[in-house]
Amino acid sequence: MADGLPGTGGTLVLVAGPSGAGKDSLIEAARRQLPADRFVFPQRVITRQDASGAEVSDYVTPEVFARLQDSDAFALHWQAHGNHYGILRSIEPELAQGRHVVVNVSRSVIDQARHQYSRLRVMLVTASRAVLRQRLAARGRELDADIDRRLERSLLEMPDAPDVVEIVNDGALQDAIDRFITELATLDALEDRHLAGS
Structure with a gap:
Protein backbone atom coordinates (compact mmCIF):
# COMPACT_ATOMS: atom_id res chain seq x y z
CA MET A 1 0.00 0.00 0.00
CA ALA A 2 1.19 3.53 -0.64
CA ASP A 3 2.57 5.59 2.21
CA GLY A 4 -0.01 8.37 1.89
CA LEU A 5 -3.71 8.21 2.61
CA PRO A 6 -5.16 4.88 3.73
CA GLY A 7 -7.05 2.57 1.42
CA THR A 8 -10.45 3.96 2.30
CA GLY A 9 -12.12 7.05 0.89
CA GLY A 10 -12.22 8.48 -2.58
CA THR A 11 -9.94 7.85 -5.53
CA LEU A 12 -7.43 10.33 -6.93
CA VAL A 13 -7.88 10.42 -10.70
CA LEU A 14 -4.85 11.73 -12.57
CA VAL A 15 -5.67 12.97 -16.07
CA ALA A 16 -2.45 12.95 -18.08
CA GLY A 17 -1.34 13.07 -21.70
CA PRO A 18 0.37 15.30 -24.25
CA SER A 19 -0.50 18.95 -24.87
CA GLY A 20 -3.38 19.18 -27.34
CA ALA A 21 -4.90 15.81 -26.45
CA GLY A 22 -7.99 17.50 -25.02
CA LYS A 23 -7.61 16.91 -21.29
CA ASP A 24 -9.22 20.22 -20.29
CA SER A 25 -12.24 19.60 -22.55
CA LEU A 26 -12.87 16.17 -21.03
CA ILE A 27 -12.45 17.42 -17.47
CA GLU A 28 -14.82 20.35 -18.01
CA ALA A 29 -17.48 18.10 -19.55
CA ALA A 30 -17.21 15.67 -16.63
CA ARG A 31 -17.39 18.53 -14.13
CA ARG A 32 -20.69 19.67 -15.67
CA GLN A 33 -22.25 16.20 -15.80
CA LEU A 34 -21.08 14.27 -12.74
CA PRO A 35 -22.56 14.81 -9.25
CA ALA A 36 -20.66 17.40 -7.22
CA ASP A 37 -21.15 15.45 -4.01
CA ARG A 38 -19.13 12.55 -5.46
CA PHE A 39 -16.60 14.21 -7.79
CA VAL A 40 -14.31 17.16 -7.18
CA PHE A 41 -12.38 19.02 -9.92
CA PRO A 42 -9.88 21.32 -8.16
CA GLN A 43 -8.14 24.11 -10.02
CA ALA A 73 1.08 23.44 0.51
CA PHE A 74 1.15 21.21 -2.57
CA ALA A 75 0.10 17.58 -2.75
CA LEU A 76 1.80 17.43 -6.16
CA HIS A 77 3.82 19.95 -8.12
CA TRP A 78 5.94 19.99 -11.26
CA GLN A 79 7.58 22.22 -13.85
CA ALA A 80 6.89 22.14 -17.59
CA HIS A 81 7.36 24.51 -20.53
CA GLY A 82 8.96 27.12 -18.28
CA ASN A 83 6.03 27.26 -15.83
CA HIS A 84 5.27 25.79 -12.40
CA TYR A 85 2.11 23.79 -11.68
CA GLY A 86 0.70 22.56 -8.39
CA ILE A 87 -2.23 20.71 -6.83
CA LEU A 88 -3.00 21.92 -3.32
CA ARG A 89 -3.25 19.60 -0.33
CA SER A 90 -6.89 20.65 0.04
CA ILE A 91 -7.63 17.58 -2.10
CA GLU A 92 -6.77 15.31 0.84
CA PRO A 93 -9.82 16.12 3.02
CA GLU A 94 -12.00 15.57 -0.06
CA LEU A 95 -10.46 12.14 -0.60
CA ALA A 96 -10.82 11.29 3.08
CA GLN A 97 -14.53 12.13 2.88
CA GLY A 98 -14.97 9.64 0.02
CA ARG A 99 -15.07 12.01 -2.94
CA HIS A 100 -13.20 11.25 -6.16
CA VAL A 101 -10.73 14.01 -7.03
CA VAL A 102 -10.01 14.54 -10.75
CA VAL A 103 -6.89 16.57 -11.60
CA ASN A 104 -4.93 17.41 -14.75
CA VAL A 105 -1.27 16.53 -14.12
CA SER A 106 2.04 15.96 -15.85
CA ARG A 107 3.07 12.38 -16.54
CA SER A 108 6.21 13.14 -14.55
CA VAL A 109 4.35 13.07 -11.20
CA ILE A 110 2.41 9.84 -11.67
CA ASP A 111 4.94 7.62 -9.88
CA GLN A 112 5.19 10.09 -7.00
CA ALA A 113 1.41 10.14 -6.68
CA ARG A 114 1.30 6.34 -6.64
CA HIS A 115 3.57 6.36 -3.60
CA GLN A 116 1.52 9.02 -1.82
CA TYR A 117 -2.04 7.85 -2.52
CA SER A 118 -3.16 4.24 -2.37
CA ARG A 119 -6.46 4.77 -4.21
CA LEU A 120 -5.42 6.11 -7.61
CA ARG A 121 -6.43 5.86 -11.26
CA VAL A 122 -4.66 7.32 -14.31
CA MET A 123 -6.74 8.50 -17.26
CA LEU A 124 -4.27 8.79 -20.16
CA VAL A 125 -5.72 11.03 -22.88
CA THR A 126 -3.99 10.55 -26.25
CA ALA A 127 -4.25 11.61 -29.88
CA SER A 128 -2.18 11.13 -33.01
CA ARG A 129 0.78 13.42 -33.68
CA ALA A 130 -1.04 15.00 -36.65
CA VAL A 131 -4.09 15.81 -34.53
CA LEU A 132 -1.93 17.19 -31.73
CA ARG A 133 -0.12 19.50 -34.14
CA GLN A 134 -3.40 20.76 -35.61
CA ARG A 135 -4.87 21.50 -32.18
CA LEU A 136 -1.75 23.21 -30.86
CA ALA A 137 -1.57 25.42 -33.95
CA ALA A 138 -5.27 26.28 -33.71
CA ARG A 139 -5.06 27.58 -30.15
CA GLY A 140 -2.46 30.12 -31.26
CA ARG A 141 -0.49 30.09 -28.04
CA GLU A 142 2.84 28.74 -29.32
CA LEU A 143 5.24 29.43 -32.15
CA ASP A 144 6.05 26.60 -34.54
CA ALA A 145 9.26 25.85 -32.64
CA ASP A 146 7.33 25.62 -29.37
CA ILE A 147 4.82 23.28 -30.99
CA ASP A 148 7.66 21.07 -32.18
CA ARG A 149 9.03 20.89 -28.63
CA ARG A 150 5.63 19.96 -27.24
CA LEU A 151 5.24 17.26 -29.88
CA GLU A 152 8.64 15.83 -29.00
CA ARG A 153 7.51 15.73 -25.38
CA SER A 154 4.39 13.85 -26.49
CA LEU A 155 6.63 11.01 -27.64
CA LEU A 156 7.91 10.42 -24.12
CA GLU A 157 7.16 6.99 -22.74
CA MET A 158 3.50 6.72 -21.84
CA PRO A 159 2.55 5.26 -18.45
CA ASP A 160 1.48 1.63 -18.68
CA ALA A 161 0.17 -0.16 -15.60
CA PRO A 162 -3.03 -1.81 -14.35
CA ASP A 163 -4.23 1.55 -12.98
CA VAL A 164 -4.00 3.26 -16.40
CA VAL A 165 -7.00 3.71 -18.71
CA GLU A 166 -6.33 5.17 -22.18
CA ILE A 167 -8.86 7.57 -23.69
CA VAL A 168 -8.16 8.12 -27.41
CA ASN A 169 -9.40 11.57 -28.45
CA ASP A 170 -8.68 11.45 -32.18
CA GLY A 171 -12.22 11.67 -33.53
CA ALA A 172 -15.42 13.33 -32.37
CA LEU A 173 -14.90 15.06 -29.02
CA GLN A 174 -18.22 13.74 -27.71
CA ASP A 175 -17.03 10.16 -28.17
CA ALA A 176 -14.03 10.81 -25.93
CA ILE A 177 -16.21 12.66 -23.42
CA ASP A 178 -18.64 9.74 -23.25
CA ARG A 179 -15.80 7.26 -22.66
CA PHE A 180 -14.18 9.49 -20.03
CA ILE A 181 -17.40 10.00 -18.08
CA THR A 182 -18.27 6.29 -18.33
CA GLU A 183 -14.89 5.37 -16.82
CA LEU A 184 -15.37 7.83 -13.96
CA ALA A 185 -18.94 6.67 -13.32
CA THR A 186 -17.76 3.05 -13.30
CA LEU A 187 -15.12 3.97 -10.73
CA ASP A 188 -17.83 5.46 -8.52
CA ALA A 189 -20.03 2.37 -8.95
CA LEU A 190 -17.15 0.13 -7.88
CA GLU A 191 -16.66 2.27 -4.80
CA ASP A 192 -20.36 1.92 -3.93
CA ARG A 193 -20.13 -1.88 -4.21
CA HIS A 194 -17.00 -1.87 -2.05
CA LEU A 195 -18.76 0.13 0.66
CA ALA A 196 -21.82 -2.08 0.49
CA GLY A 197 -19.70 -5.16 1.01
CA SER A 198 -17.60 -3.75 3.84
Whole structure:
Protein backbone atom coordinates (compact mmCIF):
# COMPACT_ATOMS: atom_id res chain seq x y z
CA MET A 1 0.00 0.00 0.00
CA ALA A 2 1.19 3.53 -0.64
CA ASP A 3 2.57 5.59 2.21
CA GLY A 4 -0.01 8.37 1.89
CA LEU A 5 -3.71 8.21 2.61
CA PRO A 6 -5.16 4.88 3.73
CA GLY A 7 -7.05 2.57 1.42
CA THR A 8 -10.45 3.96 2.30
CA GLY A 9 -12.12 7.05 0.89
CA GLY A 10 -12.22 8.48 -2.58
CA THR A 11 -9.94 7.85 -5.53
CA LEU A 12 -7.43 10.33 -6.93
CA VAL A 13 -7.88 10.42 -10.70
CA LEU A 14 -4.85 11.73 -12.57
CA VAL A 15 -5.67 12.97 -16.07
CA ALA A 16 -2.45 12.95 -18.08
CA GLY A 17 -1.34 13.07 -21.70
CA PRO A 18 0.37 15.30 -24.25
CA SER A 19 -0.50 18.95 -24.87
CA GLY A 20 -3.38 19.18 -27.34
CA ALA A 21 -4.90 15.81 -26.45
CA GLY A 22 -7.99 17.50 -25.02
CA LYS A 23 -7.61 16.91 -21.29
CA ASP A 24 -9.22 20.22 -20.29
CA SER A 25 -12.24 19.60 -22.55
CA LEU A 26 -12.87 16.17 -21.03
CA ILE A 27 -12.45 17.42 -17.47
CA GLU A 28 -14.82 20.35 -18.01
CA ALA A 29 -17.48 18.10 -19.55
CA ALA A 30 -17.21 15.67 -16.63
CA ARG A 31 -17.39 18.53 -14.13
CA ARG A 32 -20.69 19.67 -15.67
CA GLN A 33 -22.25 16.20 -15.80
CA LEU A 34 -21.08 14.27 -12.74
CA PRO A 35 -22.56 14.81 -9.25
CA ALA A 36 -20.66 17.40 -7.22
CA ASP A 37 -21.15 15.45 -4.01
CA ARG A 38 -19.13 12.55 -5.46
CA PHE A 39 -16.60 14.21 -7.79
CA VAL A 40 -14.31 17.16 -7.18
CA PHE A 41 -12.38 19.02 -9.92
CA PRO A 42 -9.88 21.32 -8.16
CA GLN A 43 -8.14 24.11 -10.02
CA ARG A 44 -4.40 23.92 -10.56
CA VAL A 45 -2.09 26.61 -9.26
CA ILE A 46 -0.04 27.85 -12.24
CA THR A 47 2.59 30.54 -12.78
CA ARG A 48 1.27 31.18 -16.30
CA GLN A 49 -1.54 33.60 -17.04
CA ASP A 50 -3.72 32.07 -19.74
CA ALA A 51 -6.09 34.39 -21.56
CA SER A 52 -7.37 31.63 -23.84
CA GLY A 53 -9.97 30.42 -21.36
CA ALA A 54 -9.01 26.80 -22.04
CA GLU A 55 -8.55 26.09 -18.35
CA VAL A 56 -9.78 27.76 -15.20
CA SER A 57 -6.77 27.93 -12.90
CA ASP A 58 -5.36 29.90 -10.00
CA TYR A 59 -2.59 32.15 -11.32
CA VAL A 60 0.19 33.07 -8.91
CA THR A 61 3.55 34.68 -9.40
CA PRO A 62 6.67 32.48 -9.29
CA GLU A 63 7.50 34.05 -5.91
CA VAL A 64 4.13 33.09 -4.41
CA PHE A 65 4.42 29.60 -5.89
CA ALA A 66 7.84 29.19 -4.26
CA ARG A 67 6.42 30.22 -0.88
CA LEU A 68 3.57 27.73 -1.23
CA GLN A 69 6.04 25.01 -2.16
CA ASP A 70 8.31 25.85 0.78
CA SER A 71 5.34 25.63 3.16
CA ASP A 72 4.42 22.15 1.84
CA ALA A 73 1.08 23.44 0.51
CA PHE A 74 1.15 21.21 -2.57
CA ALA A 75 0.10 17.58 -2.75
CA LEU A 76 1.80 17.43 -6.16
CA HIS A 77 3.82 19.95 -8.12
CA TRP A 78 5.94 19.99 -11.26
CA GLN A 79 7.58 22.22 -13.85
CA ALA A 80 6.89 22.14 -17.59
CA HIS A 81 7.36 24.51 -20.53
CA GLY A 82 8.96 27.12 -18.28
CA ASN A 83 6.03 27.26 -15.83
CA HIS A 84 5.27 25.79 -12.40
CA TYR A 85 2.11 23.79 -11.68
CA GLY A 86 0.70 22.56 -8.39
CA ILE A 87 -2.23 20.71 -6.83
CA LEU A 88 -3.00 21.92 -3.32
CA ARG A 89 -3.25 19.60 -0.33
CA SER A 90 -6.89 20.65 0.04
CA ILE A 91 -7.63 17.58 -2.10
CA GLU A 92 -6.77 15.31 0.84
CA PRO A 93 -9.82 16.12 3.02
CA GLU A 94 -12.00 15.57 -0.06
CA LEU A 95 -10.46 12.14 -0.60
CA ALA A 96 -10.82 11.29 3.08
CA GLN A 97 -14.53 12.13 2.88
CA GLY A 98 -14.97 9.64 0.02
CA ARG A 99 -15.07 12.01 -2.94
CA HIS A 100 -13.20 11.25 -6.16
CA VAL A 101 -10.73 14.01 -7.03
CA VAL A 102 -10.01 14.54 -10.75
CA VAL A 103 -6.89 16.57 -11.60
CA ASN A 104 -4.93 17.41 -14.75
CA VAL A 105 -1.27 16.53 -14.12
CA SER A 106 2.04 15.96 -15.85
CA ARG A 107 3.07 12.38 -16.54
CA SER A 108 6.21 13.14 -14.55
CA VAL A 109 4.35 13.07 -11.20
CA ILE A 110 2.41 9.84 -11.67
CA ASP A 111 4.94 7.62 -9.88
CA GLN A 112 5.19 10.09 -7.00
CA ALA A 113 1.41 10.14 -6.68
CA ARG A 114 1.30 6.34 -6.64
CA HIS A 115 3.57 6.36 -3.60
CA GLN A 116 1.52 9.02 -1.82
CA TYR A 117 -2.04 7.85 -2.52
CA SER A 118 -3.16 4.24 -2.37
CA ARG A 119 -6.46 4.77 -4.21
CA LEU A 120 -5.42 6.11 -7.61
CA ARG A 121 -6.43 5.86 -11.26
CA VAL A 122 -4.66 7.32 -14.31
CA MET A 123 -6.74 8.50 -17.26
CA LEU A 124 -4.27 8.79 -20.16
CA VAL A 125 -5.72 11.03 -22.88
CA THR A 126 -3.99 10.55 -26.25
CA ALA A 127 -4.25 11.61 -29.88
CA SER A 128 -2.18 11.13 -33.01
CA ARG A 129 0.78 13.42 -33.68
CA ALA A 130 -1.04 15.00 -36.65
CA VAL A 131 -4.09 15.81 -34.53
CA LEU A 132 -1.93 17.19 -31.73
CA ARG A 133 -0.12 19.50 -34.14
CA GLN A 134 -3.40 20.76 -35.61
CA ARG A 135 -4.87 21.50 -32.18
CA LEU A 136 -1.75 23.21 -30.86
CA ALA A 137 -1.57 25.42 -33.95
CA ALA A 138 -5.27 26.28 -33.71
CA ARG A 139 -5.06 27.58 -30.15
CA GLY A 140 -2.46 30.12 -31.26
CA ARG A 141 -0.49 30.09 -28.04
CA GLU A 142 2.84 28.74 -29.32
CA LEU A 143 5.24 29.43 -32.15
CA ASP A 144 6.05 26.60 -34.54
CA ALA A 145 9.26 25.85 -32.64
CA ASP A 146 7.33 25.62 -29.37
CA ILE A 147 4.82 23.28 -30.99
CA ASP A 148 7.66 21.07 -32.18
CA ARG A 149 9.03 20.89 -28.63
CA ARG A 150 5.63 19.96 -27.24
CA LEU A 151 5.24 17.26 -29.88
CA GLU A 152 8.64 15.83 -29.00
CA ARG A 153 7.51 15.73 -25.38
CA SER A 154 4.39 13.85 -26.49
CA LEU A 155 6.63 11.01 -27.64
CA LEU A 156 7.91 10.42 -24.12
CA GLU A 157 7.16 6.99 -22.74
CA MET A 158 3.50 6.72 -21.84
CA PRO A 159 2.55 5.26 -18.45
CA ASP A 160 1.48 1.63 -18.68
CA ALA A 161 0.17 -0.16 -15.60
CA PRO A 162 -3.03 -1.81 -14.35
CA ASP A 163 -4.23 1.55 -12.98
CA VAL A 164 -4.00 3.26 -16.40
CA VAL A 165 -7.00 3.71 -18.71
CA GLU A 166 -6.33 5.17 -22.18
CA ILE A 167 -8.86 7.57 -23.69
CA VAL A 168 -8.16 8.12 -27.41
CA ASN A 169 -9.40 11.57 -28.45
CA ASP A 170 -8.68 11.45 -32.18
CA GLY A 171 -12.22 11.67 -33.53
CA ALA A 172 -15.42 13.33 -32.37
CA LEU A 173 -14.90 15.06 -29.02
CA GLN A 174 -18.22 13.74 -27.71
CA ASP A 175 -17.03 10.16 -28.17
CA ALA A 176 -14.03 10.81 -25.93
CA ILE A 177 -16.21 12.66 -23.42
CA ASP A 178 -18.64 9.74 -23.25
CA ARG A 179 -15.80 7.26 -22.66
CA PHE A 180 -14.18 9.49 -20.03
CA ILE A 181 -17.40 10.00 -18.08
CA THR A 182 -18.27 6.29 -18.33
CA GLU A 183 -14.89 5.37 -16.82
CA LEU A 184 -15.37 7.83 -13.96
CA ALA A 185 -18.94 6.67 -13.32
CA THR A 186 -17.76 3.05 -13.30
CA LEU A 187 -15.12 3.97 -10.73
CA ASP A 188 -17.83 5.46 -8.52
CA ALA A 189 -20.03 2.37 -8.95
CA LEU A 190 -17.15 0.13 -7.88
CA GLU A 191 -16.66 2.27 -4.80
CA ASP A 192 -20.36 1.92 -3.93
CA ARG A 193 -20.13 -1.88 -4.21
CA HIS A 194 -17.00 -1.87 -2.05
CA LEU A 195 -18.76 0.13 0.66
CA ALA A 196 -21.82 -2.08 0.49
CA GLY A 197 -19.70 -5.16 1.01
CA SER A 198 -17.60 -3.75 3.84
